Amino acid sequence: MKNLSEQVLKQIKEDNIKPKPRWHFVLKNYFIWLLFGISIILGCLAFSMILFMVIQLDWDVYQYVGDSFLKTLFISLPYLWLLFLILFIATAYYNFIHTKRGYRFRFITIVLMSLFISVMFGTYLYFNGFSENIENIFFKKIPYYNILVYTCEEQWMQPEKGLLAGTIVGIEFSEHSIELIDFNNSHWQVDTSKSIIKGNLQLSNGLKIKMIGNMIDKAYFQAIEIRPWKGQRKMLIKNK
């Protein structure tokens, strides 16, 4: 058998092999932690968007339009952001196990830890209005984003199912009638004689509202219930 130890040492000398410098490994380690941190931050953002999209929808309307809760859930889940959340948690896991001591933790521990951080900071971002701002930016800047997500505008723009929303542009109190422009810029005459108003709402010009009722014809709607439009978000119209 050849003398392996001397052969190795000879090769080290002949090929002038040197140990890689320490900074190389330190940098690599920091880089992995940086990627882990970025994945976690993006996971927080994804969770805040999920929270925003789930909270902005009215989950009680399915009973008025005759859909089942499961069908409503299936239509309304924010799949795009759920997918991103899964992707960022997977990336966080991959980077974490490649840190020096990451392998000591179980898969489930790392995933739950990443999810916990995403939920905590994602909720914080949501309550600070971050997700609403981000969605407004995405709607304006990201092509086709509007067709990838299901928003409250889409939910309330189903007059044939009895859901309509828009801005009041005229009120006839004596005739129990209002004039409304919906998100597609269509004009509607709304009969409010048999309607109830939910929430602290004073009908006035320029007010954004959403209604449950019946579509009588393509420009005439009979309201049964009127609700205030939630939040300060701009009305973003889907371009289909």
Added chain:
Amino acid sequence: MIIPEKDCAHKSDEQLVSESLKNSEYYLCLIKRFESKLRNYIMKISNLNIQDAEDILQEIFIKTYRNLNDFDCTYKFSNWIYRIAHNTTISLYRKKKNSDLELSWEKNELENILQTTLKLEEKHYNQSSYENILKIIEQLPIKYKEVLILKFIDGKDYKAISDILHKPMGTVATLINRAKKILAKELSKKGITVK
């Protein structure tokens, strides 16, 4: 300048790493310390022949030397070099899986693994049973074979195996238990019963 062996004898592995970074001659002492253990480990997990094992061992020592600055003194050097050996061997094993492989178990090593993992009935401690048992061990998936080797041949504890295989300690324990169960099941198929 060749470092006399007595200069290395009283130094720990970790001290030799830091000496090797200053003077490559000290690396010879580390190679001598781990050469035979690693050769044995490589041959057992991979069934590679001696020539392939020597080549891979040389590659492992060169790779270790290049990465000496990555060694973290809070770890044991032996676990770290076993980790490099594990990675290098597995990657080569995948390429050579179906080429000239040979069995590399000594009788006493086999007896050791049998006595510590399974309690065989006395009548099975004979050459014919050994050959059957050896075939079963050699055919075990590598993930089971290597935990058995590290635990029962190299005498590593769970933490060391966890550091070498980069798996959580709980997973190491699970792998060892599964390996024992598979071994017992395969042995019973061959009529070799455990107590």
